Amino acid sequence: MWKKIEGGITKPQGFLASGVHAGFKKAKLDLALLSFENTVSAGVFTQNAFAASPVKLTKKHLALGNLKALVVNSGNANACTGLQGDNNAYLTAKIAADMLKIKPEDVAVSSTGVIGQQLDMETMKSGLLTATSTLSKEGANDFALAIMTTDTYPKEITLECTIDGTTYSLSGVAKGSGMIHPNMATMLCFITTDWPIDQITLQSYLKEAVEESFNAISVDGDTSTNDMCLIFSSQILPKPAKEKETIFLDGLKKICGYLAKTIVLDGEGATKLLQIKVQNALSQEDAKLAAKAVAHSPLVKTAFFGEDANWGRILCAVGYSGSTVDPNKTDLYLGNWQIVKNGQGTDISESVLAPILKEREIEITIDLNLGDSEYIFQTTDLSYDYVKINGSYRS
């Protein structure tokens, strides 16, 4: 139904964007602006207790239900910055609002970068002056570039779908999951669409799509203080029939799934993408526990970096995950090859597995043979470069 097309988050009707160099970073684009009117918005946010100032502010503004602009800066996370940080987040919204002739509470704010440092508001002000004056349909790619930190490439996808003669589009842009020194991973994702939809449905769809995508990936298991995923639906095109909304949900899941995978592939120091699938678990919660334990195990991650089909480490992680397991029923597959049957190694030869272990994407399937629940989690291997990138000095 949905097909992939060229273009970024200004492809859906009703959105203008820009990306400029304000000065939070030395030379690269570091301030992004998205402007829209008459939209319905939804969002999900980090659960971290140290949620950054822009997260707290945007939650509040989203709840008021009248967002008309989004400001994102990279290079400074405005996290662990106390009351002054809260004030600066609000001031950012206020400055943008004045320039765009809207209200401060109509502006969503998002930040990513160094933590523990105050935003320079003069930089913000002069940057926003350029950003507001360069808003255009062509600004989507600059927007994608301006939200990057240690990302090695921008992450965008746009889909299109025609229903009853009307062509709708859906587009997403994301950054992460690189940790910039001296910082933590931050995942930001912004989605636009011209498929009109009510707020409650939009929020529930976004939650569902994020649960299966961004909440099912990790590079190192650390949840940042700045994570945020927002979606804006303009109300310009005619509304499709209610029963067509599952098509929208399907598109949204494609967008989130693609961006999540791209983030993992661009994970710091990652040489491989590991897809951990737990199937036939007693419950969804069990499947999740087991998949996450395997995905977060440094022993498993280093083994795959070393291209070693070390199934003992995988079973071990399943065993301590808290998931209900029967050791004598547990099977394990690497790609299509069964390497563990009923909790014991099969006699498959390492030469058969060697080519699979050299692939850039590896599928690991753990079959608990206890029920019918399934969960898929994606992660990276753990390489020398991960240690290098994250162990390097700040100064």
Add this chain to the structure above:
Amino acid sequence: MWKKIEGGITKPQGFLASGVHAGFKKAKLDLALLSFENTVSAGVFTQNAFAASPVKLTKKHLALGNLKALVVNSGNANACTGLQGDNNAYLTAKIAADMLKIKPEDVAVSSTGVIGQQLDMETMKSGLLTATSTLSKEGANDFALAIMTTDTYPKEITLECTIDGTTYSLSGVAKGSGMIHPNMATMLCFITTDWPIDQITLQSYLKEAVEESFNAISVDGDTSTNDMCLIFSSQILPKPAKEKETIFLDGLKKICGYLAKTIVLDGEGATKLLQIKVQNALSQEDAKLAAKAVAHSPLVKTAFFGEDANWGRILCAVGYSGSTVDPNKTDLYLGNWQIVKNGQGTDISESVLAPILKEREIEITIDLNLGDSEYIFQTTDLSYDYVKINGSYRS
């Protein structure tokens, strides 16, 4: 009260030991035997659902309350080995029992090493023949050497204490927490004493001591299938008055604390020991959650490898730990230097912190300022060598 003395696990009266080369490993000692009579025993075991065959057998034999010998092999973990593995664990007990003229259920069995491979029982038999015939008071050090895997040195400690004219001793030996390829971390600890004590008290004391020591350390957060800690108390010396038993508990905690710390210091690729102390938490559970999240964060661990006082990563881990925190009340100390006050960085200069970050042991204190609970967890940094050791090919 307790003072450290020379000697190993045969120092307490009533114990004989040996350590021999059976052939599970190429050349090094790999089979250890401890023999004793008339003892009271207690033990704690891995919670991993894939508990290895020797763990299951020893739990059963311990419950029967009549242990008289302990057999430990290294080089093969007898884990993920199914029914044949269970049979081989029992057969090990049976062979040792026949040679020692006791019953199979009087024998505790423990294994560490490669997983997924069956024990060679001929190797076990010939090894046990030498081990039983060389049992002696002098065998303690060979015992300590024979249980090692990737440990770079044996881990032993012996304490002595005189009460009402009688001198009691307490000795412990441990191995871990190295992962041998293709294997997972295994922590084994065996403690002997000639302080007579009843079984219920011994079990509860062991549990308490382990909780504060072995359960409060990690190298990579992976709980092995073979972990086991056993204690044997011979009943030869006169029993001290009941009210003196807290002295015994104190000694036991010293033994476990010392061995746990030694294991971390010998952790694979470790260049530093990180002591994470969470204080003034709302509850003990909160303190534990926060300390463990920080200790398991790869971002924190790589930062310390890089000698970077990256407090943002520490707060971030506290923030997603699930512990109750108030971001505006959280303080953080590196050694005695306060680097975060009320959730924001202090202006302490990096040159002041640099020498602390170069130390082999670093104390990180997180003050939640919400209650009066405290928890201390010890871990290592995450180095290139960790990735190298654990990412290397099996063959």
